Structure formats: structure tokens, C-alpha cells
Amino acid sequence: MTQTQFCVRTLASVILLLLTGILRTKGSHSISNIQGHNEPDEVGPHFLAQLTNITVPQGRDISFTCVVDNLGQYRVAWIKSDSKAILGIHTHMVSLNPRLSVTHNGHNTWKLHISHVQLNDSGSYMCQVNTDPMKSLSGYLDVVVPPDILNHPDENIDEGVSTEGGSISLLCSATGVPEPMVQWRREGGKDIIVRSESRDKQAFKSVEGERLTLTNVHRTDMGGYLCIASNGIPPSVSKRFDVHVNFPPTIKAVNQLVGAPVEREVTLECIVEVYPKPLNGWYRNEGNVKLHNSNKYNISEAMINLYMWHLNLTIRHLAKSDFGAYSCSSVNALGKSETRIRLQELRLPPKSTTTPTPHVHTTAKPRRKQQPSHNKGLNEVVRAKETHFSNQMQQENDVFGSGIGVPQSPNGGGGAGAGGIMASGNVNGMINGAEGKLRFRKFHKYMLQHKHRMKSGIRGSYKHSHPHLPDQGILSVCIHMRRLHP
Numbered sequence: 001m002t003q004t005q006f007c008v009r010t011l012a013s014v015i016l017l018l019l020t021g022i023l024r025t026k027g028s029h030s031i032s033n034i035q036g037h038n039e040p041d042e043v044g045p046h047f048l049a050q051l052t053n054i055t056v057p058q059g060r061d062i063s064f065t066c067v068v069d070n071l072g073q074y075r076v077a078w079i080k081s082d083s084k085a086i087l088g089i090h091t092h093m094v095s096l097n098p099r100l101s102v103t104h105n106g107h108n109t110w111k112l113h114i115s116h117v118q119l120n121d122s123g124s125y126m127c128q129v130n131t132d133p134m135k136s137l138s139g140y141l142d143v144v145v146p147p148d149i150l151n152h153p154d155e156n157i158d159e160g161v162s163t164e165g166g167s168i169s170l171l172c173s174a175t176g177v178p179e180p181m182v183q184w185r186r187e188g189g190k191d192i193i194v195r196s197e198s199r200d201k202q203a204f205k206s207v208e209g210e211r212l213t214l215t216n217v218h219r220t221d222m223g224g225y226l227c228i229a230s231n232g233i234p235p236s237v238s239k240r241f242d243v244h245v246n247f248p249p250t251i252k253a254v255n256q257l258v259g260a261p262v263e264r265e266v267t268l269e270c271i272v273e274v275y276p277k278p279l280n281g282w283y284r285n286e287g288n289v290k291l292h293n294s295n296k297y298n299i300s301e302a303m304i305n306l307y308m309w310h311l312n313l314t315i316r317h318l319a320k321s322d323f324g325a326y327s328c329s330s331v332n333a334l335g336k337s338e339t340r341i342r343l344q345e346l347r348l349p350p351k352s353t354t355t356p357t358p359h360v361h362t363t364a365k366p367r368r369k370q371q372p373s374h375n376k377g378l379n380e381v382v383r384a385k386e387t388h389f390s391n392q393m394q395q396e397n398d399v400f401g402s403g404i405g406v407p408q409s410p411n412g413g414g415g416a417g418a419g420g421i422m423a424s425g426n427v428n429g430m431i432n433g434a435e436g437k438l439r440f441r442k443f444h445k446y447m448l449q450h451k452h453r454m455k456s457g458i459r460g461s462y463k464h465s466h467p468h469l470p471d472q473g474i475l476s477v478c479i480h481m482r483r484l485h486p
């Protein structure tokens with residue numbers, strides 16, 4: 001029974017297959033017939049070009065152009081795709097938006113004009129022909145807005161202030177379409193230093209994000225920071241923020257011990273690190289006599305950078321009474337700092353009839369424990385070296401060098417790592433011919449006589465000027481002395 005049923009079924013399928021085969025041949029025939037039928041439709045309306053996509057900054061005027069051939073009795077309409085609103089048909093406006101208009105060139109070109117485009121004009125626009133079914137083309141309008149940085153009326157902060165070690169947060173909100181990227185940079189190409197709790201720090205050329213947070217701020221973080229907003233639509237915009245890091249002053253003397261002969265002038269110098277701007281001053285004695293600009297004193301200060309100042313006190317026509325203690329001081333809201341400078345008379349050798357006028361700057365360093373006196377000097381190395389010296393004088397130079405230089409004495413005698421002293425210097429000046437050499441020899445002698453000064457362990461710069469022969473100018477020698485590291 002089942003077998004018969006199967007046979008019947010198979011037969012039915014075969015018939016069905018045959019039938020569909022016939023139908024297929026018929027079908028393909030009829031399709032080609034329809035295509036032939038389409039011919040008159042081809043001569044009906046058709047588009048000659050795509051609608052262009054338009055990306056434009058807000059506020060500009062734009063237009064979409066639709067080119068249709070063979071329009072016949074049909075009409076061209078403009079439609080906003082998202083709202084399906086008909087904006088205009090042929091040359092007739094439907095939309096009440098006064099910024100929209102439609103035009104026709106009398107031939108095959110229709111235009112939709114949008115003046116002063118707004119953000120909500122963005123979207124797809126359709127040029128449609130009312131055939132059945134209708135034919136249409138779409139073009140996209142993308143209204144963009146260049147970036148802008150918001151100035152919050154109540155939070156118009158363009159600076160960040162903190163005391164050293166605190167934190168500073170700068171906010172830079174930007175608008176624009178598409179949404180802008182905000183980047184932070186430092187003025188002058190400096191790195192932005194990001195410090196973490198663990199005191200690690202990282203340096204970045206730029207940091208991204210609306211908010212820049214600087215923690216554990218340091219004085220070196222001070223200065224201008226720029227936030228730059230960009231979204232690919234020019235122009236990018238930037239805003240400058242000032243970062244201030246407040247800290248109390250630290251003042252240091254350039255030389256703590258200064259020597260000068262009477263009748264000359266001398267300048268005492270201090271360097272202070274402080275922010276905000278301090279009130280600086282110079283004092284005599286134990287800080288109880290404030291000094292002012294006068295015939296005697298010239299007080300000047302120069303900014304080295306945002307938080308460093310160079311303070312000078314020039315004392316003219318040194319008299320005996322001018323020697324002694326001075327102090328420079330600096331004070332701001334966060335604190336005060338002062339340091340002492342000792343001005344010593346520098347006695348000149350009672351020598352030639354002419355008056356040599358050496359001029360010596362020294363810096364006192366806490367002396368190392370001196371060796372027993374018989375050893376004194378032996379542990380010390382004095383070496384002089386000249387540079388910038390004219391060729392003629394090279395020989396003299398050598399003499400000078402070897403004469404004054406005590407060859408490196410073995411450090412052994414004293415032991416105990418007693419640091420030696422090294423002097424190096426340069427000889428500049430108008431040294432010419434025999435007279436020059438003569439003067440130089442005199443100077444050389446002078447230096448030999450004063451070798452003890454160099455051995456005395458005083459560190460600093462020695463400058464010597466010798467106006468022996470006024471018509472020949474001044475010979476000046478600088479010798480810089482420092483302790484040799486053991």
C-alpha cells in the first residue's frame with residue numbers, strides 16, 4: 001500500500017516539474033516583453049546627475065541641484081526626507097521657511113536654495129518626480145560648527161592658583177559640531193608635568209580632555225597653559241590659562257664673603273626664588289638699617305624668570321665704615337627669607353709707587369678641618385691656567401702658569417681627604433709688546449707674593465686689575481679657586 005502511494009506521489013511530482021518548466025519558459029518570455037514595454041518609460045523623466053552631499057559651516061548659503069531630462073507633464077518637488085515635508089514644487093514654495101526657495105532654469109535644472117543654514121537644516125533632501133512609482137534622488141546636508149570655547153559667565157576662570165604641593169584644576173569647555181576634541185599644551189613648548197600621589201611624574205607635550213588637573217604642583221609648573229579645541233572645522237580655537245604656584249621666598253647670596261679695597265665700588269648679589277612677587281630689601285648691620293638708593297648705594301633687581309630675582313646692591317666709594325655685615329631679604333605673603341653677606345676690606349700690598357687696585361670676590365665655605373700648621377699648604381694644590389691669551393703672551397703665560405702653580409703635591413701627607421685648592425684663571429687685557437710683558441711679570445710677582453691667599457682655603461673668584469701703565473690700559477686677571485674634591 002505504501003509503495004503504491006509513493007508511486008502516485010512520484011508521478012505527481014514529475015508532472016509538477018514539467019508544468020513549472022513550461023511556465024518558466026513562458027515567464028522568461030513575458031519578462032522580455034515587459035522590458036520592451038518599458039522603452040517609452042525610458043524616454044520619460046530621468047535624472048542626469050546625483051544630488052551632491054554638502055558639508056557646510058552654519059550660516060552659509062547652499063543649494064541642491066537636480067537635473068531631470070524629459071520631464072514631460074510631471075513635476076519636480078523638493079522634500080525633506082526626515083520630516084517628509086514637501087518644501088516646494090517646481091517654482092512654487094510650500095514651506096513657510098523664508099530661508100528656503102526653489103528655482104528652475106527654464107530647461108532641465110531645478111534648485112533648492114537654503115540661505116543662512118542652521119544646524120536643524122541638517123539631514124537628507126530629496127528631489128522627487130511624481131511619476132508612478134515616483135522617482136527620486138537624495139542628497140545630504142551636513143551643517144557643521146567650528147569649535148568655540150565657552151566662557152561660563154559665573155565661572156570665567158582663566159587662571160589656576162595653588163600653593164606649592166597643592167593641586168590646580170583647569171576647565172575648558174568647548175562646543176562645536178561635530179563635538180570638538182580639547183587638548184592642553186604649555187606655552188613655550190614646555191612639558192606638562194603630571195605628578196601622581198606616589199611622587200612619580202610624567203612629562204607630556206599635550207594632554208587631552210576638558211579638564212586638566214595638576215596635582216602636587218611645583219614652581220616649575222608655573223606659566224601659561226593653552227587649551228586648544230578642534231573638530232576638523234577651521235578655525236581651531238584656544239584659550240590661555242595662567243598657572244600660579246605660590247611659595248615663600250628662599251634667598252641666597254651669590255658670594256657670602258666679598259672683599260674689596262677702599263675707594264672702589266663693590267656689588268653684593270643675592271638670588272631669590274619666590275612667588276608671588278616679593279618685597280626685597282638690603283640691610284646693614286643686624287638687619288636694622290634699611291638701605292635706599294642714594295649716592296652711596298644703588299639697589300637694583302632683575303627678574304630671571306617668573307619666580308627668580310637677581311638682587312644687586314652696589315656700594316660706591318668704599319670707606320672703612322662700609323665694611324661689615326649686610327643682608328638681603330625677601331618677603332611675600334607666605335613667608336620671609338634673608339641671608340648675610342660679609343664685606344671685607346681687601347688690603348693691597350704696600351708696593352710700587354703706583355697704586356695697584358686689586359678687586360677680589362670670594363665666597364667663604366665652611367672650611368674643612370685644617371691640617372697641622374706645618375702641613376698647611378702641602379696638601380693644597382694650586383694650579384693656574386690661562387686661556388684667552390694672545391699669542392705673543394703665550395710664553396709669559398706659560399711662565400705664569402708654572403710659576404704660580406705648585407705642582408700637584410701628593411695628597412698623602414695630610415691624608416684624611418683634606419681637599420686641596422685649585423685655581424684656574426684667564427688673563428685678558430691689552431697686553432702688548434715688551435711693556436706688557438713687563439707689567440705681566442710684575443703681576444706675576446704679585447701673585448707669587450699672595451700665594452698664601454690662595455692657599456688659605458678661600459674659595460672664589462680672584463680678579464686683579466693692574467693699571468701700571470695708564471697709556472697701555474689695564475691688565476686684569478681672574479683666578480677662580482675651588483677646593484678639589486678628595
Ligand SMILES: *[C@@H]1O[C@H](CO)[C@@H](O)[C@H](O)[C@H]1NC(C)=O
Pocket residue numbers: 050051052053139140
Ligand atoms: C552622500 O552620502 C551618502 C551617505 O551619507 C552616500 O551613500 C552617497 O553616496 C553620497 N552621495 C554622493 C553623491 O556622494
Ligand SMILES: *[C@@H]1O[C@H](CO)[C@@H](O)[C@H](O)[C@H]1NC(C)=O
Pocket residue numbers: 118119120121
Ligand atoms: C531651527 O533652528 C532655528 C534656530 O537655530 C530655529 O529658529 C528654528 O525654529 C528651528 N527650526 C526647527 C524646525 O526646529
Ligand SMILES: *[C@@H]1O[C@H](CO)[C@@H](O)[C@H](O)[C@H]1NC(C)=O
Pocket residue numbers: 293298299300
Ligand atoms: C643703578 O645701576 C644700574 C645698572 O646696574 C643703572 O642702570 C641705574 O641707572 C643705577 N641707578 C642709579 C640710581 O644710579
Ligand SMILES: *[C@@H]1O[C@H](CO)[C@@H](O)[C@H](O)[C@H]1NC(C)=O
Pocket residue numbers: 267269301302310311312
Ligand atoms: C647685577 O645684576 C644683574 C642682573 O640684573 C647681573 O647681570 C649683574 O651681573 C649683577 N652684578 C653686577 C656687578 O652688576
